[in-house]
Amino acid sequence: MMSKLEFHFGTDGVRGVIDEDFTEYLVATLAESTIRYWSRRYGLRHLLVGFDARRKSQDFARIVTSVALNHGIDVVMVNRPTPTPVVAWFGFRFGFDLVIQITASHNPPVYNGFKVISRIGAPAQEEDTNQIEKTYQEEAEDIARSVRDLELRPVPTVDPAPEYINYVIDSVTKMFKPRRRFKVIVDPIYATSIGYTSEILKRLGMDVVEIHSNYDPSFGGRDPNPEPQNIPELIQEVTGGKYEVGISHDGDSDRIALVDQRHGYLSANDILPIVVERLASASMIKKGIVRTVSTTHILDRIAAKYGFKVVEVPVGVKYVARAILNGEVDMGGEESGGLVYSWHIPDKDGIYTASLIIAMASEYGDLTGLIDDVRGKYGRAYFKRVDIDMRNSKMFVNENREALANAFSALGSNPRLITIDGVKVVYDDGSWLLIRGSGTEPKLRIYSEALSMGRVEELINKAVEIVNRLPKP
Template sequence: TGTIIDTDFKQPYIEAIKKFADLDKITAAGFKFLIDSMYGSGRGVLSGIFSERGIKHVEIRSEVNPLFPGINPEPIEPHVHEAQEAVVRERCHGGLITDGDADRIGAVAEDGSFVDSHKIYSILLRWLLERKKWPGEVVRAFNTTKMIDRIAAEHGRKLHECGIGFKNICDLMLEREILIGGEESGGIGITRHLPERDGILNALLLANVMAEEKRTLAELVQDLQKKYGEHYYARLDMHIPNELKESAIARAKSGVREIGGNKVLRVETLDGVKFFLDAPKGKPGTAVPPAEAWLLLRASGTEPLLRVYSEAGSPETVQQLLKSAEAFVYQNEMAGTAAS
């Protein structure tokens, strides 16, 4: 007969991630944090570490509720709205958010603004290179900010771009000396810990960066934008019939010259169809060139869904590009309606 042994893996895990952060420094900084585990498996972990060290914090959505009431437990807008309100209401210096299974991260600045995974990845990468000085190459997924490229280049680190899905990043981590890898959805992995995503560790390290740099999240983001150029990002999920989805991708691959009046400069097809566009570059007169404008169309292989990603030098340009992409997707359908 077999034997069943009841084992608690949580405490050894907590002890492991605590070794990566300077908890004395986080305590001494005096920052107050909001922790939002979105009713997920991360509940109680970060708050337990903070309570043990007397780090000021407020915890929300930490109860067990498998229905995830009113939200999809993804650390992105609009599902982080409650955390944004709580950060401002509780006068926190930052909000740390993990998703349902705690492998992805999102954040909120002290003014209630959302800090997306691209900026979190950039903040952590810069800190690892400048403060920790750990060796290794850098990986980002095809739909992730090219600010990562600028940071890696500044520090002479080889950058790998891979297909979307953390499994592609993990493969590189197992094959090469990779320092860190990240993806658009909020999954960031540090190989010294695991060749896998860990939202709780990344939340702890984000608090560490704030403490060490003596800056709030908003200030850390401002530093990035000033040093590496203005980068803004957004995503549009289009739930459309498979026929329309496939038609849009086929047309995108057929030699598009312009989208929404913006000239196509080049096209990349590593995973989906990515257009680099001659779009407005952002604020004139800035010392560092803003983000190169791009638009990525990627069809889901399992459901009637087309995801559109965009990055540019201003939020207005990003929204304009997403609207142009939406019009492009519906172009044939609207033409057919007009003809009938």
């Protein structure tokens, strides 16, 4: 008898190192457990399965489809590596009861993952993923027998690209009218956004060049995360004056990074204020916005001007999605590069956001001017995140919560403590410091934002010193 597996749905699914803790048997077990629970709880007749460009992703997807066939489910698989938000939108638009995506998003190339998406295009909430885990714990032996001699069988495939691309163009041009043609360079980093963002922008009237446009499971030897160290060619081409705007996404295209000719690299904490300000000025934000604890407080300044609320939630798009689905807010986002809209799917979509920003900037005049306008109104915040390798990082934060809170509170005046995810302290000069354990990697994350880079560095350095003095799990 095979030994019982250990798995847990983290911030955005189950992830692990391919062939070590993320194996064919684990994928079959996850699929069987998910299908059993979903069928009993919600009913499951139609399943869509997607996959990214990672090693073995398509093979893992075929395992999922074969498990579904054994249950008599009508299952369809995408025909090529496909962005997570595209699979989520297609599943919602065409009435699938459930979507399963094989992806590890922005994680290093050695990882892969299993993500569950509901019929409305939202990431599965904790109450459901907890029940999937419980289903396996209670039925482990029977589940093992069910998947032990799994026969792989062919299933129909579909290309969601044409429908999705037409939808995005129609959606963004109803809100903003592109007026000026930009020279844009797009870097899909050898991953799922190949042929998506570039095609949409061309049809919006932009002059577009796409680089790194072949699928590569090693992502060119870099991590598939659009941070500066992973997109140097894109940054050089734009800041060197050859292009006006650069756009990149992560491995499954739910994140976005921008490069502006004058302002250089723009992270999500730079991008979010631009999007929120333009949407608010167009009267598209009425209820409010949601941001995670690690996301810029410049959004609070914009909200104060327009008179709408800000809801703060733990890190993880599922929490952002929950606030939107509950009808509390109109849109939201998180520091890691994802924006979510109530009129779109309740999940991050880097391709949709890129298209929306280009339409906004083209109507306004240019991206540089748009950035200047927003920073002129609300100021510029500086941000930094430091990752420390640490297993059981969440346990470390939990066991040292009081010590961390006391030490962080001594780093500024009138400290305000927030503990919905890790330990966060906000100071009266507008700066803040956050420490939390990652839900996707064995990392301890430290974040800070302030109105000067000097203050950010001061807070980060003090936090690292504090961490080094505390006992590790």
